[in-house]
Amino acid sequence: MRRLLLILGNDVRRHLKAPWAIVIFIAIPLLMTGLIGVIFAPRSHSGQLPPIAVLLVDQDKGLASKLILGSFDVDQMKKMFQVTVTDEVDGARRMKRGRASAMVVIPKGFTLDLLEARPTTLRVVKNPSEQFLPDVVEEFMATMGVMLSGAIQAFSEEVKGLRLMLDGPVERIPWETLGPEFGKAQKKIAAAAKYLNPLLIGLKEEETKAAGAKAQSSMTDIFSIILPGMAVMFLLFIVQTLMRDLLSDREDGKLRRMLTTPVRPLEVIGARILGGWVMGVAILLIMVAFGTLVFHVNWGPFGFFLLLVVVAAFWTAAFFALFHALVRNRNQAGALGAPIILAFSLFGGSMMNPEVMPKAFRAVGIVTPNRWFIDGAALVREGRFPLASLIVLLVSGLVLLALAVPTLRRRALV
Amino acid sequence: MLEIKNLTKSYGDVVALDRFSLDLKKGEVLGLLGPNGAGKTTLISILAGTLRDFTGTVTFEGRNLFSDRTLKNRIGIVPQDMAFYDDLNAMDNLLFWGGLYDVPRADLKRRAVEILDLVELAGRAKEPVKNFSGGMKRRLNTAIGLLHKPDLLLLDEPTVGIDVQAKVSILDIIRNVGAAGTAVIFTTHQLAEVETTCSRIAIMDHGRILAQGTFDELIRIVGERDIVEIAGDFAAGAFSEALRDMAGADVELLSVADNLASLAVSDSGRIPRVMDRLFQNKLAVTDLKIQTPGLETVFLKLTGRSLRD
Ligand SMILES: Nc1ncnc2c1ncn2[C@@H]1O[C@H](COP(=O)(O)OP(=O)(O)O)[C@@H](O)[C@H]1O
Numbered sequence: 201m202r203r204l205l206l207i208l209g210n211d212v213r214r215h216l217k218a219p220w221a222i223v224i225f226i227a228i229p230l231l232m233t234g235l236i237g238v239i240f241a242p243r244s245h246s247g248q249l250p251p252i253a254v255l256l257v258d259q260d261k262g263l264a265s266k267l268i269l270g271s272f273d274v275d276q277m278k279k280m281f282q283v284t285v286t287d288e289v290d291g292a293r294r295m296k297r298g299r300a301s302a303m304v305v306i307p308k309g310f311t312l313d314l315l316e317a318r319p320t321t322l323r324v325v326k327n328p329s330e331q332f333l334p335d336v337v338e339e340f341m342a343t344m345g346v347m348l349s350g351a352i353q354a355f356s357e358e359v360k361g362l363r364l365m366l367d368g369p370v371e372r373i374p375w376e377t378l379g380p381e382f383g384k385a386q387k388k389i390a391a392a393a394k395y396l397n398p399l400l401i402g403l404k405e406e407e408t409k410a411a412g413a414k415a416q417s418s419m420t421d422i423f424s425i426i427l428p429g430m431a432v433m434f435l436l437f438i439v440q441t442l443m444r445d446l447l448s449d450r451e452d453g454k455l456r457r458m459l460t461t462p463v464r465p466l467e468v469i470g471a472r473i474l475g476g477w478v479m480g481v482a483i484l485l486i487m488v489a490f491g492t493l494v495f496h497v498n499w500g501p502f503g504f505f506l507l508l509v510v511v512a513a514f515w516t517a518a519f520f521a522l523f524h525a526l527v528r529n530r531n532q533a534g535a536l537g538a539p540i541i542l543a544f545s546l547f548g549g550s551m552m553n554p555e556v557m558p559k560a561f562r563a564v565g566i567v568t569p570n571r572w573f574i575d576g577a578a579l580v581r582e583g584r585f586p587l588a589s590l591i592v593l594l595v596s597g598l599v600l601l602a603l604a605v606p607t608l609r610r611r612a613l614v
Numbered sequence: 615m616l617e618i619k620n621l622t623k624s625y626g627d628v629v630a631l632d633r634f635s636l637d638l639k640k641g642e643v644l645g646l647l648g649p650n651g652a653g654k655t656t657l658i659s660i661l662a663g664t665l666r667d668f669t670g671t672v673t674f675e676g677r678n679l680f681s682d683r684t685l686k687n688r689i690g691i692v693p694q695d696m697a698f699y700d701d702l703n704a705m706d707n708l709l710f711w712g713g714l715y716d717v718p719r720a721d722l723k724r725r726a727v728e729i730l731d732l733v734e735l736a737g738r739a740k741e742p743v744k745n746f747s748g749g750m751k752r753r754l755n756t757a758i759g760l761l762h763k764p765d766l767l768l769l770d771e772p773t774v775g776i777d778v779q780a781k782v783s784i785l786d787i788i789r790n791v792g793a794a795g796t797a798v799i800f801t802t803h804q805l806a807e808v809e810t811t812c813s814r815i816a817i818m819d820h821g822r823i824l825a826q827g828t829f830d831e832l833i834r835i836v837g838e839r840d841i842v843e844i845a846g847d848f849a850a851g852a853f854s855e856a857l858r859d860m861a862g863a864d865v866e867l868l869s870v871a872d873n874l875a876s877l878a879v880s881d882s883g884r885i886p887r888v889m890d891r892l893f894q895n896k897l898a899v900t901d902l903k904i905q906t907p908g909l910e911t912v913f914l915k916l917t918g919r920s921l922r923d
């Protein structure tokens with residue numbers, strides 16, 4: 201037991217030393233919730249802001265600049281910003297005539313710099329004659345920059361592989377020949393993209409419905425409905441990342457070295473699963489705390505909700521124990537992990553409002569943890585005990601655990 | 615203290631260890647010399663307890679080594695791979711890996727400081743290991759195996775892939791550990807290392823020990839003869855045929871291949887006569903190397919091949 205705790209403590213400490221991936225994964229759902237707030241908040245006030253005129257100069261013409269351009273194309277963004285794509289000369293001329301609040305210049309080589317984690321900046325030229333609007337643009341671009349470089353951090357394994365293949369300018373990459381590395385990253389990016397868009401659309405419908413039927417449906421209610429789904433989705437992502445040790449230690453000889461000491465295989469396995477569980481609970485609680493403090497989310501009776509959190513984190517740890525017991529290597533884990541989480545989240549209701557979700561999705565969704573967590577959270581919000589969710593997650597978690605432990609043990613020693 | 619008897623381990627059709635037997639006494643530093651694929655890592659892994667499905671016995675001070683988990687506290691392992699956490703610093707790595715053994719908490723910290731000093735990493739104790747050079751990583755890898763003061767230390771190719779200076783310092787550590795009374799087995803495929811570091815040398819190939827003894831004892835296997843390596847343009851058969859009636863106690867054919875042969879001669883005066891004979895038989899010689907006896911010659915004699923990679 202002492203050794204188990206030593207390994208667990210060591211793992212936690214290591215992950216706290218390099219917290220970026222985790223911080224990003226915790227921050228994304230919260231930032232998204234915040235962004236939704238920014239987008240919807242003006243409407244509830246009397247004087248809604250007119251769209252801010254922004255000039256965009258894309259000197260990079262790479263993957264990252266396309267992402268930025270694309271993000272302005274989302275419906276909700278169009279309400280906030282009116283974007284004109286132009287070149288720098290023309291942009292400067294328009295700025296001089298006071299036709300725009302700010303000009304954003306995406307520098308040449310921006311994508312490559314991001315991929316190589318070189319410091320890079322988005323240049324924001326503010327219109328000096330305006331006081332307030334240019335600052336909004338600047339703030340928005342800064343947030344965007346943080347999210348982009350954060351995404352690069354979170355996807356660092358794929359980026360490394362991808363980077364090896366990038367020798368020339370981005371536009372000359374033969375995308376179809378990039379092979380599995382890109383395939384992996386693409387799946388994660390697709391996961392993120394799919395997660396962003398349907399969520400916003402789902403939310404919009406929620407908003408219209410609320411306006412028609414129950415006029416008093418507030419922002420807080422919307423957060424309360426959305427945050428549990430996002431939290432469980434990102435819990436899956438984070439715990440998968442954290443429990444990668446099960447695999448990487450096996451691959452690079454650290455597990456073998458551990459087993460030359462008096463430590464038992466079961467202690468190592470136990471430490472990793474317990475670690476995933478404990479860290480999963482901590483992460484969910486951080487999200488819950490932020491949700492409460494920042495968005496005033498109403499979770500219902502806290503004891504009930506805590507129980508749900510503990511059981512959901514247990515399920516997740518058991519699931520990824522089995523996942524890492526079965527996959528062959530790190531590449532395979534990277535390639536399979538995101539699609540699985542994506543599928544769970546899509547069918548389980550993390551990506552769209554359950555009420556607008558197709559019936560078939562809901563039927564498939566009963567095999568996902570997302571669905572049971574979201575349904576459980578909904579019950580708790582109404583003050584009821586989420587018995588079905590707890591039983592389903594606990595029992596299936598125990599089954600996963602019972603399958604995972606012997607498999608991990610068999611693979612520890614050859 | 616350590617007795618290995620008839621250890622046999624196969625991977626499918628490949629026999630990695632073939633009735634391998636070895637005794638080791640307290641304070642002995644044994645260099646286990648063998649080419650790649652000889653079975654060195656397999657042996658160390660079995661002794662370390664991470665490889666199963668073998669036959670044979672290993673006893674440690676008369677007890678079955680694998681019967682009692684606590685015996686692992688008395689053995690230190692330095693694996694061939696660098697196995698530690700790159701994202702932690704040297705001190706934290708030592709505290710973690712050392713902590714997996716039954717070392718009292720209070721001693722652990724003190725030992726870690728001592729050992730960092732011993733491997734000359736004291737000044738870099740708080741630095742993330744990922745910034746270390748290859749040689750520094752090797753030293754840390756070694757230090758981790760020493761922290762719990764084992765009575766038996768097993769090192770698997772501890773000097774692979776590092777510069778000469780780092781190599782010298784690792785070998786120094788091994789010598790000092792041995793001098794302090796710890797029994798050591800270290801594997802290598804480099805001759806110079808065992809000559810200077812070990813009290814005993816065992817030469818192994820194809821999963822078994824071919825010869826063992828002190829350096830001097832091993833040299834005696836080939837006698838005081840010079841080794842002549844002849845390269846040229848000839849077929850193996852023709853070469854053997856040409857020297858057939860000369861071969862005997864004075865001139866021994868150690869190995870003959872097409873275009874390359876080596877012989878042992880007890881008297882260097884014989885060499886011109888050998889050359890003469892080759893010339894008479896119209897065998898073209900392009901290169902001639904004469905070596906006085908060393909481990910290389912012993913190895914050549916025992917295995918019929920050179921140890922070089
Ligand atoms: N996991 C394995 N599976 C199959 N064959 C192996 C495995 N490990 C080692 N071998 C084979 O066993 C023999 C001994 O290998 P090893 O002990 O690693 O030798 P050394 O460390 O002396 O280079 C080699 O022929 C090698 O190919």
Ligand SMILES: [Mg+2]
Binds near residue numbers: 654655694770
């Ligand atoms: Mg080896």
